[in-house]
Amino acid sequence: MNAIIFSALIGVVMMLSGIVIKSKTGIKNLAVILLFVLLGGHLAEFYGVFNIHLDTHEMLATTRFGMFFNTIVITATLFYALLSGDEVVKVGTYGAEYFALIFFALCGVTILSAYNNLLMLFLGVEIMTIPLFVLTGSEKKNLKSNEAALKYFLMGSFSTGILLMGIALYYGATGLFTIEAARNPNDTHHFYGILLPLGLLFIFISLAFKVSAAPFHFWTPDVYDGAPSVFTSFMATIVKAAGFIAFIKLFEIRAFDMSFSWKILLPLIIVLTLLAGNITAVFQQSVKRMLAYSSIAQAGFMLFALYTPNEFGKQGILLYAAAYSLATIGIFAVLMKMKDYTFEGYNGLAKTQPVLAAANTVFLLSLAGIPLTAGFFAKYYMLAGALKESSSNLWLVIVAVLFAAVSVYYYFRVIQAMYFKEGNAETIEVKPFFKILLIIVAAVIILIGLMPSLLLDLFYA
Amino acid sequence: MVPVWLILIPLLTGLVSFILKDAKTVKAWALLSSLITLALIVAGNWFFKADSLQFSATWVAGLGSKFSFSLDGMGKMLCLLTAVSFPVIFIAVNRNEYKKANSFYALMLLMQAGLMGVFAASDALLFYFFWELALIPAYFLCSIWGGEKRIQVTFKFFVYTFVGSLLMLCGIIYLYFQTADQSFSLQSFYHLHLTDQQQYSLFWLFFIAFAIKMPIFPFHTWQPDAYEQSPTAVTMVLSGVMVKMGIFAVIRWLVPVFPQAVSHFSNVVIILSVTGMIYASLIAIKQDDVKRLIAYSSIAHIGLMCAAIFSQTNIGTQGVVIQMFNHGINVIGLWIVADAIEQQLGTRKFSELGGLAQKAPTLAILLVVLAFANIALPLTNAFIGEFLMFNGLFQYNVWIAAVAGVSIILGAVYTLNMVQKVFYGNTVAITESAVEIGSNIKLALIVLVLMIIVLGIYPQPMFNLLNP
Structure with missing residues (x-):
């Protein structure tokens, strides 16, 4: 419970700090310190040192899995703030408020990792996304940013409406909001029939919107492209992973009983998502837009965890959240140092900024799933989970790896530009501290890629 | 421990090479490293005790994958080939000038480490790991120091082999769940009981990966371009040693695992x-x-x-x-x-x-x-x-x-x-x-x-x- 309370309170502190602290660096430093506080508070609960216990009438239930996910998310946010905090305050005049909104979004994320009740799911989703609508539109004078915010808001509220509709039907069918209720629908006191499957379908569609699974992904590229890069980085990583955690919970407790229809629907959505993300990413000219499509493609892999909610899937989504978030945050951090966001803009970066180029290469290799990087084991667990569930999933696994091979095309285009093409990539000023951090993030990715058990043992310990 | 050192020596010396500044020093350093590796395999083969050619340690416990190596006759033969090739190549190209020589030699040594790992690994996941690791340095070597059309040609080479190896990965994971003791070890794979139908489909997943690497007609189209465009030192490794990965893998990982499919x-x-x-x-x-x-x-x-x-x-x-x-x-x-x-x-x-x-x-x-x-x-x-x-x-x-x-x-x-x-x-x-x-x-x-x-x-x- 610590993480939820801490993040909400810290959000308020952060918001009010804007009155006192005027310097941009001051605000950034305060945000970093508060993130450390949040991480410390959360770890205190994780290791049983101290815990604020609130009676939520079992609407929230902290699980080890959820707590572990929170640790990953908060750590990733910390890296994010350290790497890109300067960019956050540069977006506009309300630096403190931006960080406050990020903390509020984190509060939503932590609720999603612990919900036990569909009302909490709804609250978590809303608390997480409403700050994002604001952040997307935070570049007030930029038309694209405004457009993105409006699109995101419309699509977001639309999908939330569907979620509410689904929850209402669910309630109608079971008379309860708890997620376990779906498993005993044959309660004779309540009218059941078509309501429950329909309600679940609506909930599924709404969450598919949030994690940008095809065919509900159309908002993603425009929003990610239009939003200020620094917030795209946050949305594409931490928020997306949180959507999956919310999602996996429903599948894990078998709210969606893995009946025939889901076994048809989910692989279809996985293949569609991989197809839409990978194929479209190939044709992009801007690295930022490519990353937007790549996030859809990566979501395709993460969807495997829903399809196969066994131990492999659960560990896999944790690894995936860590590997994908760290790598994408790193790539965005480098992207924001570039003056030109197109692939050509990266030409010759290896010469002008060797450290940035080398770290960026590690991040890209990780996203492509090359061995020795965290991304490999993340993908590995997903594929292994599918094959463990049933060896008849071999076709799905083969389709997925073929799309992984397609993804190499667009990830390696950046590497080619940085290392093999002649050019003079222009960057804004890069501080030594930033380089050291990038190296640390790259080292963490390689370390997890070499020894995934280092991360997963924490989960089992 | 011999197989581990065969990988570690080129790996560590390779990483050190990145820091060396002077081209002359790095050339001498790479040659020295490759000679030590050669001396080690010779000693390991003829002077050390036989059990020094085996090594096993836990790697990813939850996955049943082990960090295990063993050198049999064929493994020794190919490790020896790798160990002989590199010093010869380094001597032969000693007077060639490479821009950023330190990175060039570093990547060469890393490639050697990957190759040694492929020939020594007796765990399928580890084998896959090294199979890919040998490829990454080759990709950079050819793309940076190659001829005019190097970028497209090398990329074609990379994608070809990457697709193949991913298919192999699918096959490896599939086999893993079929093994009796849930492990990736070579021995467990040899003791698999697969139906004919399973063998027939899995055979192709593995064979395509190996056929691309060798290359066998009709998967060979990457090869002439890649050999032509690569810097010659790399071409020597590619054609002298790396294509042997495919043949080696067929003998070690394909024929004994899918006997029915092979016939x-x-x-x-x-x-x-x-x-x-x-x-x-x-x-x-x-x-x-x-x-x-x-x-x-x-x-x-x-x-x-x-x-x-x-x-x-x-x-x-x-x-x-x-x-x-x-x-x-x-x-x-x-x-x-x-x-x-x-x-x-x-x-x-x-x-x-x-x-x-x-x-x-x-x-x-x-x-x-x-x-x-x-x-x-x-x-x-x-x-x-x-x-x-x-x-x-x-x-x-x-x-x-x-x-x-x-x-x-x-x-x-x-x-x-x-x-x-x-x-x-x-x-x-x-x-x-x-x-x-x-x-x-x-x-x-x-x-x-x-x-x-x-x-x-x-x-x-x-x-x-x-x-x-």
Whole structure:
């Protein structure tokens, strides 16, 4: 419970700090310190040192899995703030408020990792996304940013409406909001029939919107492209992973009983998502837009965890959240140092900024799933989970790896530009501290890629 | 511990090379490292106790994957080939100038580490790991230091092999869940009980990966371009050692795991291989470029090895293992000659060369020995291997052996044609100013030629290594 309370309170502190602290660096430093506080508070609960216990009438239930996910998310946010905090305050005049909104979004994320009740799911989703609508539109004078915010808001509220509709039907069918209720629908006191499957379908569609699974992904590229890069980085990583955690919970407790229809629907959505993300990413000219499509493609892999909610899937989504978030945050951090966001803009970066180029290469290799990087084991667990569930999933696994091979095309285009093409990539000023951090993030990715058990043992310990 | 050090020495020295600034230092450093590796494999093979060739430790406990290595006869043979190749290559290209020499040599050493890992790994996931790791340095080496079309060509090479290896990964994960003890170890894979149907589909997942690497017709299209565009030092590793990964993997990871599928599909594979041999030989005859000629000649040789494996005779497989080593030596020698010509004269086209023997007699003599070895003349090392392979193929099917035999004749045609056009006849404008090769190239070639002749006359040491 610590993480939820801490993040909400810290959000308020952060918001009010804007009155006192005027310097941009001051605000950034305060945000970093508060993130450390949040991480410390959360770890205190994780290791049983101290815990604020609130009676939520079992609407929230902290699980080890959820707590572990929170640790990953908060750590990733910390890296994010350290790497890109300067960019956050540069977006506009309300630096403190931006960080406050990020903390509020984190509060939503932590609720999603612990919900036990569909009302909490709804609250978590809303608390997480409403700050994002604001952040997307935070570049007030930029038309694209405004457009993105409006699109995101419309699509977001639309999908939330569907979620509410689904929850209402669910309630109608079971008379309860708890997620376990779906498993005993044959309660004779309540009218059941078509309501429950329909309600679940609506909930599924709404969450598919949030994690940008095809065919509900159309908002993603425009929003990610239009939003200020620094917030795209946050949305594409931490928020997306949180959507999956919310999602996996429903599948894990078998709210969606893995009946025939889901076994048809989910692989279809996985293949569609991989197809839409990978194929479209190939044709992009801007690295930022490519990353937007790549996030859809990566979501395709993460969807495997829903399809196969066994131990492999659960560990896999944790690894995936860590590997994908760290790598994408790193790539965005480098992207924001570039003056030109197109692939050509990266030409010759290896010469002008060797450290940035080398770290960026590690991040890209990780996203492509090359061995020795965290991304490999993340993908590995997903594929292994599918094959463990049933060896008849071999076709799905083969389709997925073929799309992984397609993804190499667009990830390696950046590497080619940085290392093999002649050019003079222009960057804004890069501080030594930033380089050291990038190296640390790259080292963490390689370390997890070499020894995934280092991360997963924490989960089992 | 020997296999671990075989990987660690090039890996660590490679990482150190990134920091070294001076080109001379880094060259010496890389040569030293590769000589230590060579000394280690020699010592491990002939002086250390046999159990020093095994190593096992937990790696990813939750996955059942172990950090385990073991060197059997074939593994030793290929590790030895890798260990011999690198110092020879480093000596031969010692006077070539590479921009950012430290990164070049660092990546070369990392590639060596990856290759050693492939040949030593006895855990499927570990094997896959090294299989990919050997590829990444090659990708950077070819893309940075290669020829004009390097970026597209190398990318094609990379994507081809990456697709193949991903398919193999699917197969590995599938097999893992079929093993009795949920492990990736080679032994567990050998004890699998798979239905025929399972074998038939999984066979292709693995075989395509290996066929792309070898390469076998029709998966070979990346190869001539990649060999041509890569810097020659890398081409030597690619064709001398890296393509052996595919053949090695077939013998170690494919044939024993899917015996039914192998006999079921042997006809298909052999016909593909033999088609590739004839096809590549015919194209080689038409080539005007030394590098492309060697590339196509290499496809023909590899095709014979693959066909011999699928003849499923003991004698054929023995021949393949021996030939892997010998082909490695011979082809590296040919590349060194090609590189020497190109570095000095700036062209590799026969039509622009001629009469080089008058200007560089030592090079001519050494090349002639290499050329004889390339067409597997008796008393050269390649003869014994080809003899065994044809023997195996003959037992399988006389007609196929006869067709494959045509490629030997074709091989003689293109190889001798090249020797004649480049080295004999009258000198032309370009070769007028040619001089004898440098002492480093001489040294490298003499080492190789000595091995060719000694192993050609007395091949017994190779059999001893194979069947201790």
